[in-house]
Amino acid sequence: MQINYDDYIDSLIKKDNEAFKIIYDNTKKGVFSIIISIVKNKAVTEDLMQDTYIKMVEKIHQYKKGRNFYAWLLQIAKNTALDHYRKFKKEIVYDPMEQSYYHDSLKTEEKTYSVLDLVKPLDDLEKQIVLLHAVDDMKFKDIAQVVDKPLGTVLWIYNKAIKSLKSYLEVEVQK
Amino acid sequence: MKRKEIEAFIKQKALAEMPEVIDRINLDRITIEPKKRKVFNFNFGNFVKFASGMIALVVTGFIAYNALFSDNSNPVLSTDTEVLGFQTITAAVLLDDANLVELSYSAPLEITELQMTTQEVMSIEDYVGDINPYMHLMETIINDNDSVKYEEFVSDDENYTYAFSYTSTDLSKNPVTYKVYYNLNEEMASGKIKFGEKEFSFEAKKALTTVRIDSENYITVSDESTTTLQKFNYRLYQNGLKMSENNLEIYKVNNNIRVRTKVMKNGLSLNLDVKREFFNELDEFEVTYEIENQTNMINGNFRINLEFDSEENGYVYRYTFGNNNGGMNQPRGPFMGPRA
Numbered sequence: 001m002q003i004n005y006d007d008y009i010d011s012l013i014k015k016d017n018e019a020f021k022i023i024y025d026n027t028k029k030g031v032f033s034i035i036i037s038i039v040k041n042k043a044v045t046e047d048l049m050q051d052t053y054i055k056m057v058e059k060i061h062q063y064k065k066g067r068n069f070y071a072w073l074l075q076i077a078k079n080t081a082l083d084h085y086r087k088f089k090k091e092i093v094y095d096p097m098e099q100s101y102y103h104d105s106l107k108t109e110e111k112t113y114s115v116l117d118l119v120k121p122l123d124d125l126e127k128q129i130v131l132l133h134a135v136d137d138m139k140f141k142d143i144a145q146v147v148d149k150p151l152g153t154v155l156w157i158y159n160k161a162i163k164s165l166k167s168y169l170e171v172e173v174q175k
Numbered sequence: 176m177k178r179k180e181i182e183a184f185i186k187q188k189a190l191a192e193m194p195e196v197i198d199r200i201n202l203d204r205i206t207i208e209p210k211k212r213k214v215f216n217f218n219f220g221n222f223v224k225f226a227s228g229m230i231a232l233v234v235t236g237f238i239a240y241n242a243l244f245s246d247n248s249n250p251v252l253s254t255d256t257e258v259l260g261f262q263t264i265t266a267a268v269l270l271d272d273a274n275l276v277e278l279s280y281s282a283p284l285e286i287t288e289l290q291m292t293t294q295e296v297m298s299i300e301d302y303v304g305d306i307n308p309y310m311h312l313m314e315t316i317i318n319d320n321d322s323v324k325y326e327e328f329v330s331d332d333e334n335y336t337y338a339f340s341y342t343s344t345d346l347s348k349n350p351v352t353y354k355v356y357y358n359l360n361e362e363m364a365s366g367k368i369k370f371g372e373k374e375f376s377f378e379a380k381k382a383l384t385t386v387r388i389d390s391e392n393y394i395t396v397s398d399e400s401t402t403t404l405q406k407f408n409y410r411l412y413q414n415g416l417k418m419s420e421n422n423l424e425i426y427k428v429n430n431n432i433r434v435r436t437k438v439m440k441n442g443l444s445l446n447l448d449v450k451r452e453f454f455n456e457l458d459e460f461e462v463t464y465e466i467e468n469q470t471n472m473i474n475g476n477f478r479i480n481l482e483f484d485s486e487e488n489g490y491v492y493r494y495t496f497g498n499n500n501g502g503m504n505q506p507r508g509p510f511m512g513p514r515a
Binding site: 028036049050079114118135150162169 | 176181182183184185186188189190192194199200202203206207208209210415418441442470
């Protein structure tokens, strides 16, 4: 059951650990999904997850009750990951085979998540949509808000992504 | 593999690998940024200005309230023909403009093009590209009320029984003309809007009007008017997908038509209140705006006047911002419409 995050905002402002834990437990899957769709490296992902929650607390007064808190938090996660991307832009290269950006010095098998192998044929936006829906059970209308696309576009991208994953995974499973 | 199996497979893998970082976060060591507040230093001169401003605001508000709400017997659109004409013509303008620009969703994910970070400051100048297309619509519908005419005429198209024309003038005082042809039965009106060489079909049923280029590219207009306000909701579909939505309120102040619109597009909300200023040669728009994304909000005002571009041999929009940030030119096109 989805919780009403607004019930915990005042407690969070008072730095109540219990309120923070409830928010963290209910949002970590989405935060993780967003970050790994942009940044592949394990150590960096952990740092960015930590940074996301710290920023959430730092900027809690910017959140207005009644809005979509989860979408606001995921926007912070996305911006945090993109800031990291921009910072290391010069060292990041685009791999046309994977249709993805990666940090050259960090792209080693043991340092990335194996779940990313499952979604390898997808581009970054497709990964975001598929991971948010599959890992976090997020509704498509909420995903549309997070990725800034109309609902119809999100559904279309999702269906297209699942189709390519079907053929990709069938081959991979047989290997 | 079935879809459910794929989703379950991904979820299982991801949850098994997901790190826990809660132990790395110590709330006591985080400094919460204070609420942003304006600081007022008392100054008698400023106080007098503020008090005068408040009095002016109250008086203006009272006049505006009376102009807006007390004159319910005299709305901008007073007949069925005008209501039908307004919905079909505004939808045709939006649809035509949207059809002339590239689909925004087809752009590849280019990270630098995404939303600004929480550290960056929003600026009105970043959103002029989103606002610009709506100015063509404003040119079509905002005018002195006496200069806007809906006139019925005997249909010169044998396929349609009824016809009327809409005429107004744009900022450069050139005429704007649209013709609407339609048939009527008990359930609905259906017909076409003609302007220049272009034609769009429409059907209007109860409070919903649909204007189409084809079955995949169309706009729906819902009449959401109340007894005190004439209000419409537009939803633009391209290739079968909803691309944007905007609400539009039309009202009169001192017999001049004004428009408030709220555009919702890609997580962005643009609130625009547009007023036309009349001059001898070229008219101008005065726009009050409020723009909001998921993390930030800005507001203010700007003016739009026409500036002649000798290369294009036509006028472009000149945006002048209220914060003295200078200005910028934007194409008046690609709207080549009826006054090309």
